[in-house]
Amino acid sequence: MALETWKTKPAEPETDELLCQAHGCPNRWAVDTGSRLCSDHAWAEPHKWPQITQAQFHKRKPLVNTEPTNPMTQAEKVATLNALRDMMKNRPDPKAWAHTLRDRENAGEELTRTQREAWRTALKRDV
Numbered sequence: 001m002a003l004e005t006w007k008t009k010p011a012e013p014e015t016d017e018l019l020c021q022a023h024g025c026p027n028r029w030a031v032d033t034g035s036r037l038c039s040d041h042a043w044a045e046p047h048k049w050p051q052i053t054q055a056q057f058h059k060r061k062p063l064v065n066t067e068p069t070n071p072m073t074q075a076e077k078v079a080t081l082n083a084l085r086d087m088m089k090n091r092p093d094p095k096a097w098a099h100t101l102r103d104r105e106n107a108g109e110e111l112t113r114t115q116r117e118a119w120r121t122a123l124k125r126d127v
């Protein structure tokens, strides 16, 4: 009987332990029948699983709305890009702390071993 087959036949393992174990199913598992399945797969016979998996993809909404809800005008795009360019020009030096430590050591201050190693590692590519 098909129902008995369904009960004894293990589903294919998925690498992601949170996902339904029916091959390719995008849903998280919700029912543990010996195999962890989403509710749609759990209540269907295994020979119907491929169609059910396909239906899950059609049912899913995209995670990100790819349609712009409020498209920008050309002038707004140019203004945004100019603002980004200005931000990138004026951003603070992300390795300022390393330069400060190097200058302190060069001025004769005794740094900890960790401080000495940290600024050298951070400035290795710059030197």
Ligand SMILES: [Zn+2]
Residues within 6 Å of the ligand: 020, 021, 022, 025, 026, 027, 037, 038, 039, 040, 041
């Ligand atoms: Zn599933």
